[in-house]
Amino acid sequence: MLYWQSICKFIKLSMNHYLYELINTRKNILLLQGPIGPFFKNIAEWLQKFGCNVYKINLNGGDEYFYPQNSFSFRDSVENFSQFLQNYIQEYAIDSIVVFGDCRTYHRIAKSIVDSNLNLSFWVFEEGYLRPHYITFEKSGVNGFSLLSKNHDFYQKIQIITIDESKGKSHFYSMAYYSVIYYIFMVLKKYKYSNYVHHRETSLYFYASRWTLALIRKLKAKLIQPKLIKNVINNDYKPFYIFPLQCNQDYQIQVHSHYHSMKSYIFRVIRSFSLFADKKSYLLIKHHPMDEGFNNYNRLIKKLANRYCVSKRVIYIHGVPMPILLRKAIGLVTVNSTCGLSGLIHGLPVIALGNAHYDIKGLTFQEGLNRFWKEGRKPNAQLFERYRSYLCNKSQIKGSIYYADFKLNIK
Incomplete structure (x- = not known):
C-alpha cells in the first residue's frame, strides 16, 4: 500500500504530465495493441474512473486473451485496416488513440490517420526512459518521434525536483510468463486472426531455440565475468x-x-x-x-x-x-x-x-x-x-x- 501511495504522491506533483492532458481533454479513447500482459486492461479501468469511454481493438489471440471483454476483433487484412479504422473512429466518435510502441505496422497506420485529422490525438506508452522501474507515456510519439524539446534554452527555467530512484520489485518472471501465454494464444487463435501481421517473429520454436542459446552464452559469460x-x-x-x-x-x-x-x-x-x-x-x-x-x-x-x-x-x-x-x-x-x-x-x-x-x-x-x-x-x-x-x-x-x-x- 505504501508503495502505491508513493506513486500517487509522485504523480500529484506533476500536474503537467501527459496523462493529465489525456484525461482532461479527451472523452472517447481507443486502445490498440498494448504490451503483453494485463497492462492495457488496467489502464482502461483507470481511464473509466475519470469518465472516459474506452474502446479496444484486438489484432490477435494474445491481445484477446488479455483483453477479452468490451473489445472488437479485427480479422481482415492489414491492407484494409486503414479504412476499417477510419470507419470505426467515425462510428464511435473516437478522439484519441492510445498504443504501446509507435512503430508497429498497425500503429503506424493509426498515426497516419491521426496526422490527417485535427480532431484526433495519438498517445504512446513505452518502456521507461529512466531505468529501471519507469514507464514512458508521451503524446504523438516516443524515442526519436518524441515532442520533448531538444533546445537547451527551453530547460533553463525548469524547476529541479527530487527523482524517485527507489528500486521496485523485479518484473522478469512476470514478463517471461506473459510472453509465453501471449504467444501460445496467438498460435492457438491463428485460425481466427489468419491475416494478422506481427511486428516480430511468432514461432515458438524460434524463441525457444534463441533463449536456449542465450542461456548457454550467459552461463559461459559467467565463467569469465569475475575476471x-x-x-x-x-x-x-x-x-x-x-x-x-x-x-x-x-x-x-x-x-x-x-x-x-x-x-x-x-x-x-x-x-x-x-x-x-x-x-x-x-x-x-x-x-x-x-x-x-x-x-x-x-x-x-x-x-x-x-x-x-x-x-x-x-x-x-x-x-x-x-x-x-x-x-x-x-x-x-x-x-x-x-x-x-x-x-x-x-x-x-x-x-x-x-x-x-x-x-x-x-x-x-x-x-x-x-x-x-x-x-x-x-x-x-x-x-x-x-x-x-x-x-x-x-x-x-x-x-x-x-x-x-x-x-x-x-x-
Missing part, C-alpha cells in the same frame, strides 16, 4: 570508453538511427577509435543482455580490431553490470540507448550517434565522433537535472508495465 569485473575494478583497462550495443531488431536501430544496423555502427566506432582516440585508451564493447540468443559480434569485432591494429585495445564483454563500467569509464558512445541517460547521470561525456531525445547541446557532445575521443566534455550538471526533472514530470510513470497489480493512482 572482467576484476580487470575493470583494478583499472587494467584504464582509461576506457564504453560502447553499449543495442538489439539490432529494435526500432531504436531500425527506425531511429542512420545506418539501421548495429554492424555498421560497430564498424564506424572501431574505425574512429583506432584513428582518433589516444593510443593508450581502451574501447569496451558491451553486448546487450536481451540480444544474447539473437546476435553475436565476436568475429566481426575481432576482424575489425585486427584490421585497424587495435586488437589489444578493443574488448568485447558480456554480462558485466553497467554501473561498474559507468563508474570507471571516461566516456560513453551510444546510438540512442537509455544507457546514454545513465552515462549522463554519472557525469560522463556522452555522444549519441542516432536520434536520441536527450541529444541536447550542453548534455551530449555535438562535434562528431572523431573529435569526441579527445574533446568529449562532461554534461552540464544543472542542465541535466533540469532536463531530467522535466522528463520525469512530463512523461515518466513510476512502475513497470509487467506488474500484475499495477494501478495508476493519480488523483
Whole structure:
C-alpha cells in the first residue's frame, strides 16, 4: 500500500504530465495493441474512473486473451485496416488513440490517420526512459518521434525536483510468463486472426531455440565475468570508453538511427577509435543482455580490431553490470540507448550517434565522433537535472508495465 501511495504522491506533483492532458481533454479513447500482459486492461479501468469511454481493438489471440471483454476483433487484412479504422473512429466518435510502441505496422497506420485529422490525438506508452522501474507515456510519439524539446534554452527555467530512484520489485518472471501465454494464444487463435501481421517473429520454436542459446552464452559469460569485473575494478583497462550495443531488431536501430544496423555502427566506432582516440585508451564493447540468443559480434569485432591494429585495445564483454563500467569509464558512445541517460547521470561525456531525445547541446557532445575521443566534455550538471526533472514530470510513470497489480493512482 505504501508503495502505491508513493506513486500517487509522485504523480500529484506533476500536474503537467501527459496523462493529465489525456484525461482532461479527451472523452472517447481507443486502445490498440498494448504490451503483453494485463497492462492495457488496467489502464482502461483507470481511464473509466475519470469518465472516459474506452474502446479496444484486438489484432490477435494474445491481445484477446488479455483483453477479452468490451473489445472488437479485427480479422481482415492489414491492407484494409486503414479504412476499417477510419470507419470505426467515425462510428464511435473516437478522439484519441492510445498504443504501446509507435512503430508497429498497425500503429503506424493509426498515426497516419491521426496526422490527417485535427480532431484526433495519438498517445504512446513505452518502456521507461529512466531505468529501471519507469514507464514512458508521451503524446504523438516516443524515442526519436518524441515532442520533448531538444533546445537547451527551453530547460533553463525548469524547476529541479527530487527523482524517485527507489528500486521496485523485479518484473522478469512476470514478463517471461506473459510472453509465453501471449504467444501460445496467438498460435492457438491463428485460425481466427489468419491475416494478422506481427511486428516480430511468432514461432515458438524460434524463441525457444534463441533463449536456449542465450542461456548457454550467459552461463559461459559467467565463467569469465569475475575476471572482467576484476580487470575493470583494478583499472587494467584504464582509461576506457564504453560502447553499449543495442538489439539490432529494435526500432531504436531500425527506425531511429542512420545506418539501421548495429554492424555498421560497430564498424564506424572501431574505425574512429583506432584513428582518433589516444593510443593508450581502451574501447569496451558491451553486448546487450536481451540480444544474447539473437546476435553475436565476436568475429566481426575481432576482424575489425585486427584490421585497424587495435586488437589489444578493443574488448568485447558480456554480462558485466553497467554501473561498474559507468563508474570507471571516461566516456560513453551510444546510438540512442537509455544507457546514454545513465552515462549522463554519472557525469560522463556522452555522444549519441542516432536520434536520441536527450541529444541536447550542453548534455551530449555535438562535434562528431572523431573529435569526441579527445574533446568529449562532461554534461552540464544543472542542465541535466533540469532536463531530467522535466522528463520525469512530463512523461515518466513510476512502475513497470509487467506488474500484475499495477494501478495508476493519480488523483
